[in-house]
Amino acid sequence: MSKPPFSFALALLLNLFMFLSLQPFQVISQSFNTERSILLELKLRLGNPHSLQSWNSSSSPCDWPEITCAHNKVTGISLHNKNITEKIPATICDLHNLKSLDVSNNYISGEFPRILNCSKLEYLVLSQNYFVGPIPADIGQLSRLRHLDITTNNYSGDIPAAIGRLRELRYLSLVQNEFNGTWPVEICNLSNLEHLAMAYNDKLLHSTIPKELGALNKLKFLWMTDTNLIGGIPGSFNNLSRLEHLDLSFNNLNGSIPGGMLKLNNLANLYLYNNRLSGHIPWRIESFNLIDIDLSSNSLIGSIPEGLGKLQNLTSLSLFWNRLSGVVPPIIALIPSLKILRVFRNRLGGALPSELGILSNLEVLDISENQLSGPMPQHLCARGTLFALIASSNKLSGQVPKSLGDCGSLLILQLFNNSFSGEIPSGLWASSNLTSLMLNNNLFSGKLPGKLGSNLLSVEISNNRLSGPIPVGISSWVNIKEFKASNNLLSGKIPVALTSLPSLSTLLLDGNQFSGQLPSEIYTWNSLTTLNFARNQFSGPIPKAICSLPRLAFLDLSENQFSGQVPSELGHFNPNSLNLSSNNLSGKIPHQLEKWDYENSFSNNPKLCGNIPTLKRCSGSHKLPTKYLAMIIAFPIVGFVVIMSLCTFFMVRYYIKEKGRENLATRWKFTAYQKFNFTEDDILSNLKEDSLIGKGGSGMVYRVPINNSRECVAVKRILINDRKLDKNLEKQFTAEAQILGSIRHANIVKMLCTISSESSKLLVYEYMENQSLDKWLHSKKRASSSTSSTQYAVLDWPKRRQIAIGAAQGLRYMHEDCYNSIIHRDVKSSNILLDSQFKAKIADFGLAKMLTKQEESGTTSDLLGSFGYIAPERVYTRKANEKMDVYSYGVVLLELTTGREAIEGNENKNLAEWAWKHLEDEKPIEEALDGEIMEQCYREEMIRVFKLGLRCTGKEPSARPHMKEVVSILGRLGH
Template sequence: MIKTPPSSSPPPLHTLLLLTIPFLVISQPTNPDQTTLLRLKLAFSDPPALSHWASSANSTAHCSWPEITCSGNSVTGLTLSNINITTQIPPLICNLNNLTLLDLSYNYIPGPFPTVLYNCTHLQYIDISQNYFVGFIPDDIDRLPPVLSYLNLGYNNFTGNVPPAITGLRQLSQLYLEHNLFNGSFPAELGNLTNLEVLQVGFNEFSPPATIPPSFTQLKKLTQLSMPAANLIGGISEDLANLAGMEFLDLSENGLTGNIPSGLLLLKNLTEVYLYKNYLVGDIPQSIEALNLIVIDLSENNLTGKIPDGFGNLTRLSRLSLFFNQLSGEIPVGMGKLPSLTDIRLFNNNLSGELPLDFGRFSMLESFQVSSNGFVGALPEDLCAKGVLLGVVAFDNKLTGGLPKSLGNCSSLLVVRVERNRLSGELPDGLWTTLNLTQLTISDNAFVGQLPSEIGANLSLVEIGNNNFSGGIPVGMSSWTNLGVFKASNNFFSGAIPQELTQLSFLNILLLDGNQLSGHLPSDIISWTSLTSLNLSRNQLTGQIPSGIGLLPGLTYLDLSENEFSGQIPPEIGLRRPTSLNLSSNSLTGRIPVELENPVFDRSFLNNPGLCAYNAFPGVSVCRSQSRGTAKVSPEFVIIVSTIAVVAFLMAVLFSLYVLRSHRRRKLGLHLSWKLTSFQRLNFTESTILKSLTENNVIGTGGSGKVYRIPVKGEFVAVKKIWNNKKLDQNLEREFLAEIQILSTIRHANIVKLMCCISSDNSKLLVYQYLENRSLDRWLQGKKRPSNLSASVHHFVLDWPKRLHIAVGAARGLCYMHHDTSPPIIHRDVKSSNILLDSEFNAKIADFGLARVLVKNGEPTTVSCVAGSFGYIAPEYATTTKVNEKIDVYSFGVVLLELVTGREAGEGDEHTSLAEWAWRHVQDGNPVVDALDEEIKEPCYMHEMSSVFKLGIICTGTLPSTRPSMKEVLQVLLRCSHPLSSGEKNVGSEVDSLPLLKNSKHERASENDNGDLVSIV
């Protein structure tokens, strides 16, 4: 098709001649719908996915395009899902007069709700989910075609209320509103949509919290009701159990109270029930006729009573989750024979009796979790009879007997946790060498046997303490190459510690205390570069303490007490100064290293008669060299020297007071004229802030000034001071103006709140809300944790649920900046030190001094210089200074890698950054699990941590085009936060569908607060 200029002047002569030449003119479409489609393609910026849309003289050619459905020659269906549309929906789309189906999901369509669709009068199906729509749903949404039966607005950024007018669409049978930002009211009138079969409104934050409207009982055709995390309160109406057609019910993660409706499990069509994370009480209904149930998840409530016997008749039941309740009694015997059962989670209840012995015999059992109950008797022998079992988690019971022999040849097995029971005997043959086993925790039982020379290649955590194992530490233990944690305290191991043990470079924790080990410690232990905790106390070890112990870079806990060590304490230990040190009850001699003469170590050297210290130390004598050779000094000389010193001191004090007084006002700027610009109501004045700008209140410094923590009427604010030179540098001035421009206009829960700015001719102050837990980097790197935290908090390790919560919050803030502001905002300096945490560890993006407002969405802006921090800077930014949102995605990917590995951004190895190290780790074929932070690596979090690690790698792709948008990143993290127990799609597959890791294998493990393996395939 030839496009003519949009002017009224005649076309040039040569153009007219061309138009008259037969066969040279490009064929014009003869069908108006085909014309509209081609115009629509141009309006959508001609996406490559539609390159096959071409003009044709064939009036039905467009009906062969895969995105088009026709009736006759007229277009009735338009499916343009996931083709990278980045422009708004044009009005011409309604020129397709017979259009009944429109699918624009999984694109990047911006802007408000597309009211242009009001003119598409025959639409019956609209799917605009997974886009960038923002703003309110219009109050006149009932102007959509009255024949509309399917409406999907999910996974956008709509805010405000769900308007009651939506109930004017009386033919609606499916309505999807989940995963938006609705923060207004929830309309009870939805119950008037009597044709509704599917209703999903979950993962919103309605305010005030809504209840399940009584009118919902009118939805007689309803088959799916999904309202997870929708900020609901109140009880579940008994009348809800009258909806006979109900197949799927999800009311999880709300504030629901009261009992489960007694008739709920009488709904014969019911297949899935999710009521987890509520406040439900009472018994589980005992009458059960819903024999088609596949999933029951009632976990994390306050349910009491017994597991209904009727559960033993649910032959289609695949997953049962009842953990974190107060259930009692025995497990119905029939449950062990259920043929479809793959996953059972009953941990943290008050259940008792013997476990049904048929578990695993009749079904493809994958996950068996019954920890923290009162079960007695033996574990079922056939747990891995079908060869697909991934985890046995049965700790904290009263179980007896041995481990099931079927575990010995269970190649699928990942985790065994049976600690704190009364189990005994030897471990099944083959268990140690099971190929995929990663964790073996069997401590606090009565197991016997010896350590093997070889173990499975993936075994990284072994806890066998407080058992009856014996024999020596095998030389072949050097082959345990992936071992990170070995806890074998209080057994009967004997003999020497072999040199080969020191070859385990990934070893993080080694506990061999309370055994019968003897001989010298290996002298060459420099390979223990990852070791943080070493406990060899209560053995019979002799000889000198190797100096290499003090050279281990990560060692923080060392206990060598109650042995027979002799000689001096290596000075290297004094230089290392571990957090916890115990060398008591040995035969050590000589002087304690002066660095260890600290009250922190006052119990570290008891019962070593040969030790001495320069200063008085509990249980240690004073070294004689302290008093040797002391010269006598006359009293008169002492008096003269003391008098001179006192006079000099007083003169210095008076002079200092004079200088301080004369300069204090200048230093604080009290002599200047200050201007306060507030962005909200304040309870302080500029003088309150200025007089508190003292060194005692400094909590941090940055490239452009200091940060102060200042008390204001019982609370605190944070003040960022941008220099006070006589002439403010122009770059700093720009930073100040950028931060003011951005922070004064944006409002978001995950972006730090700017309260006001205070400025003078040569000084700039920004006053923010104060966040108690300061910056993320201080928590990831222990040495930087705020010193003003209590001792218990100071040693607190940021666990994975908190880290994931922080990642989600920070992603929300960046997603808002990139997709919900106009024009979009890029930060340019995303890093862990610029992610601040409040008292609940909610993340807030901070420090916009380097931020820039993009001139036009999607187009890069060139900046005059590269600013940022090493390890976080995207490759293209460092080489071209081209700026768009993808540089923030790169930096955020580095933050994700920090969260999941515990490493710093610049800490890959001696030649690379963290991002480069992570890429090489995967490309070399190394297991992802080896890269995860040992401090928090628990089996229950493995899948989530692995998925976030992969996501971090994808975000740090070399090419900006391969990186996901922040909205896509947020969606993956949200799915990690709401794992498969909530009925959502496998997050692993979502990560693997992104670039780099597409089609790769993945395992699945979800989380719970007890450290169990929750969901694994």
């Protein structure tokens, strides 16, 4: 046999080399194909969601955005916010190198996913879903797990002791679930743990904090708000040397604060508020990195330690609602970083440090409800950063510093219940940013100003010594909602200019020296809910126009000299509170008012009669005097002349309007955002005064029929005072209108189009048959118009629950699911509209306010919102954010559960403050609920929603839930 040639042998060797060298690539390719197949099968099991459209058989998994690879192997999957509803299959563990799995912010239900065989898993995030049942008892099999987050689900039962076997765990978050058992001391075995969050598990059984927790010497973050903790804070906490954030608020902890806790060098945030801690605040403070301390709402005694003054990085100090005494230490005023100081509702006395505001960028100072005395420091606004000064209910005296009048940053000033004297600084009246001025119950003198700052919403100056007339210039107070000036020395007649304030809801002028007749123009007060003119010298008849005010609920005209008959229209008015006593009224009262509700409303009017105990009975009919017979005969003749004159006037007006229609139409700009079956002319030709269904400070709303059918649209008309509208503002309006016009969500009112001219803008929306939630909740407490055909029955709890869920879903979509997050800025019950089936839809996104806010620079971030719904941090920041919407929505939840209005607290509290005070006073929650609907079968649901309303209206924005959490919580109701 001949030997093979050399070239043949060489070729054979080369082929062998190529085969061996290609073998690893073939293995890798085969591995890729296997992992791709597993992932494509996973996609199929998840319902083939559109959000995973990049997953296909022609590309490498390592190129898919949701996939992380290392060394060409799949190590991580992130399915965050992919609208997934299907369960995670166990086959996901066939990815043998999987280390990270994130399925947060989806709609996955069922039990804990079957992933215990993912033996290499280090990072697991299941938060913001609908998982139920217990955490598996053998979760300890995931022995490599370093990060576990199951926040905001429906897990229940005990927290398994097996978690204590996850020795590699650094991060553990069990926040906001339905755990109703115990939490295991075995968690204290997690020696590598750095982050432990168990907050808002209020169904856990009462338990003490185990002293073993102090052994977690790597712990940096501990958050256990509202977890039913009892007993004291163990001294072992002094060993948590690396701790940076400690929050044990909203529990039932008692005893004293361990002295060593304020020696933890790394501690930056300390939150122990809303407990029952007692004793003194430790005086030896060495945690020099502290930036935020909140020990409020406890039972702490003694003085404020001067050691706090050593904390040169401290920005916020909250010690309110305690029993602290002594003075505010001057050294506190020397902390350069201090922005927020809140020590209200204590027993502090003495004078305030004169240094306050000189060195620090002080933004909020709340020292109310103490026993402080002496003058107000002169330099509180030295740095020009002070937003809120609340010093009410003390013994402060002297004049208000002129420097406060020059403080351009000031938004809220509350100095009521003190002994301040002299004139109110003119700068305060004219301040362009001030929104709330509360100076009642002092010794102020002087006169009212002719002009008011453009943003001032509330002025309370009752129980002072102010004198003189109401100036004619009061017509410039265009944004004022509350004007309370009871018990002063004001005099003269009520000027007609006072009736031109479109947003006025509360007017208190009782206990002054006003005289003369009331102006008939008061019919323009469409927003007025409370009117008190008692104890003055008014005379003449009660104007009939007062009975046409659509929202008036409280009317007091007592102790005056009103004469004549009680207007018959008052019988259709039916207010909550009515007082016409101690006047010179005569005749018979309207028969609708002859009931026990009003038995004291007409006393001390000797010439009045009626079928109620406090009045004499009316005698039989008498022959009319001759002058009245003459009037009866003359009336038809005068009426005929008036009618003919009106007909002539309207015919001329119609002719002029028709002549100008063609020129007018050419000035309208029509912009469509959705498909519809009407034209611009359909809207313009049907926009008539008799179709007006709502009116506010920013515009009027009309119900406009289209195509001569029963189909209607709602048209909001915004009148623009300045016809030379800034181009930037015009562009911004157009941009925001396009965004809102593009929204497609079942719980957001559709904006169909805009129609614009130089002088006005029309916003065309879908029409909502049942109008606003506000009317259904509160109209029975207000005076309804005699011409109104709508009857608002009591909303039962199932409907209220449905409305709460719908509104929450709309806000969640705006905050989290829109391509660009949308902040509503003015969430309130009157902006939650209801269709024929009581489905809730969010409406009115502030476009109207943006266009009518002439003083603003054109940005909507500066808009304030509506009184009673405004988040407290609005005084600290001008920029709106999601948590401000959450606060306002929380007020709506409190309205739904209590039946009260947003501003229906006491003299100085809104609904949210009233509800929190109810909780602080440990009163039963049942006493706060709406008695008209609190059936026993819904009691627990209403309590849970009330508590959710409290969470949403928490003082600290970080403690409020996101709307996704709110939707999740409400979604569990009724099941």
